[in-house]
Amino acid sequence: MGLVPVPLAIEIGLARAAARLSRLVGAGGGTTVPGKLLWKLDPGAVDRLAARLPRGSALISATNGKTTTAAMVARILEPSRRLAHNRAGANLVSGVASALVAAQDAELGLFEVDEAALPEVARRVRPRAVSLANLFRDQLDRYGELELVAARWREMARSLATNATLVVNGDDPQLGDLAGERPGSVVFGLDDPRHASPELQHAADSKWCVRCGTPYDYAAAYIGHLGDYRCPSCGNARPPLDVVAREIELNGLESSSFSLVVPEGTRRIELQMPGLYNVYNALAAAALSRALGASLADVQAGLQGFSAAFGRFERIRMDERSLLVLLIKNPAGANEVVRTLVAGAPPRLLLIALNDEIADGRDVSWIWDVDFEPLLGSLERLIATGERAAELALRFKYAGLAPDAIEVVPSLEAALDRGLELTPPGEELAALPTYTAMLDLRALVAARGHARPYWEDAA
Numbered sequence: 001m002g003l004v005p006v007p008l009a010i011e012i013g014l015a016r017a018a019a020r021l022s023r024l025v026g027a028g029g030g031t032t033v034p035g036k037l038l039w040k041l042d043p044g045a046v047d048r049l050a051a052r053l054p055r056g057s058a059l060i061s062a063t064n065g066k067t068t069t070a071a072m073v074a075r076i077l078e079p080s081r082r083l084a085h086n087r088a089g090a091n092l093v094s095g096v097a098s099a100l101v102a103a104q105d106a107e108l109g110l111f112e113v114d115e116a117a118l119p120e121v122a123r124r125v126r127p128r129a130v131s132l133a134n135l136f137r138d139q140l141d142r143y144g145e146l147e148l149v150a151a152r153w154r155e156m157a158r159s160l161a162t163n164a165t166l167v168v169n170g171d172d173p174q175l176g177d178l179a180g181e182r183p184g185s186v187v188f189g190l191d192d193p194r195h196a197s198p199e200l201q202h203a204a205d206s207k208w209c210v211r212c213g214t215p216y217d218y219a220a221a222y223i224g225h226l227g228d229y230r231c232p233s234c235g236n237a238r239p240p241l242d243v244v245a246r247e248i249e250l251n252g253l254e255s256s257s258f259s260l261v262v263p264e265g266t267r268r269i270e271l272q273m274p275g276l277y278n279v280y281n282a283l284a285a286a287a288l289s290r291a292l293g294a295s296l297a298d299v300q301a302g303l304q305g306f307s308a309a310f311g312r313f314e315r316i317r318m319d320e321r322s323l324l325v326l327l328i329k330n331p332a333g334a335n336e337v338v339r340t341l342v343a344g345a346p347p348r349l350l351l352i353a354l355n356d357e358i359a360d361g362r363d364v365s366w367i368w369d370v371d372f373e374p375l376l377g378s379l380e381r382l383i384a385t386g387e388r389a390a391e392l393a394l395r396f397k398y399a400g401l402a403p404d405a406i407e408v409v410p411s412l413e414a415a416l417d418r419g420l421e422l423t424p425p426g427e428e429l430a431a432l433p434t435y436t437a438m439l440d441l442r443a444l445v446a447a448r449g450h451a452r453p454y455w456e457d458a459a
Helices: 006-022 033-040 046-049 066-077 093-102 117-126 146-158 175-181 276-289 298-304 331-343 365-370 373-377 390-397 412-422 435-447 454-456
Strands: 057-061 081-085 109-113 131-132 165-169 186-190 217-221 226-230 244-252 255-262 265-271 313-320 321-326 349-353 381-385 407-410 428-434
Touching: 006 265, 033 186, 033 217, 046 093, 046 131, 057 117, 057 146, 057 276, 057 365, 066 081, 066 109, 066 276, 066 298, 081 093, 081 407, 093 109, 117 265, 131 146, 131 217, 131 276, 165 276, 186 226, 217 276, 217 331, 217 365, 217 373, 226 298, 244 276, 265 276, 265 298, 276 331, 298 381, 321 331, 321 412, 331 373, 331 381, 331 428, 349 412, 349 435, 365 390, 373 390, 381 412, 390 407, 412 428, 412 435
Parallel strands: 057 109, 057 131, 081 109, 131 165, 165 186, 186 244, 321 428, 349 381, 349 428, 381 407
Antiparallel strands: 217 226, 244 255, 255 265, 313 321
16 A cells, blocks of 8 residues: 655645754754655655746856855845745755755745756756856765766756756866857856966866867966867867956955956956955856846846855954855865965965865865965964864975974864964964865854854855
8 A cells, every 4th residue: 555645735844844943953954954854755846846936946066166156146136036045055955955945935946056966956956047167076985087977967968958058167178068069058257368377287187178088278277177278189179258257356365356248248346255266156156147037237236245155265253363264175176275365365374174074075185186385485383173184284294384383183173272372363364174174163163152053144
């Protein structure tokens, strides 16, 4: 005898009750529990909830920057659309399901999605738009090689509905090639060689042509393998750009700006966030928002009113000092954080937290591909913390930092206290945590009353 189907309204009620209970007992913000419960009760409920959104859904995926990009899109669209949005960054199927459960009277779904989960989420949600912002080597023990993720993304893109819009970063060779396969794709990228490197970094990932395997020639390399590339053998090259960032200005640790160029005009964008990687995030947000119907004026207003997502260049006031939190989780992202720090106010004291939880990746060998060396010109003391603090200390020793300048403090709380103790009043402690360490650090700061839990900030 089969089970009697539970009405969707009852399933939603049970899932929302689970979310409230999770918050009540202090187990978290209820960002994944409702979705997990709904998934157990009825896996097809996710599909039906998404189908009820009158404006459909948009998905955002990337190795680096998807949380910030999604938050930027939300800032652009919220004045004119009611969103179902996984603001706290829960980006697996359960997180998307939880956001759908929590949303009431939403018109449009806006979901950041884990790279590995994207094909399954897209199959269930049937999005009207998908943004693919970048692919870098990350968590190889979980995702596999970069080319494997790219192949799955290509299959996903080919299975989208014919009226769905694909938004891709043309500067990424793994993604730019998709634009030619799908008419109506929107391609974004940078066009300012002043901020390009003359050659690829040693840790760059996609160096070989996706069609014939020949090494690319780069006219400009911006971040890792992102840039203006061309295959000298078969001619495969960066596609023409529809949404472009030109005249980029990077103002240390404080801000950045660029000219946003689209077919209908140009607007100057002033970001309250530093770094070339945030210009890419803003460009991805602009391209997707326009595909969803936002005007150029909406895009400008939303981006200029945006401040950092939690843990991503977040400043937290702690009595007489401040804490600057910059997430690092793979070579490309960490190199850009280092680049931004060195260009701004090179730190004399730095706290770095390295964990190896599943969400971080068990293999921490990626730290040997990060160019930490530019920090050494100013760095007087490093506090290495987290579950793999010893490996981090060893990396800096081989980089050339004197052993007596390295403190290994495995306890994150003790390391934070030590860092604040060494930071003079009125100054700032820079902390570079991996993903789970960032969440732990945020929880510590919230417990001391200096910030709210991240799920409350997201709400």
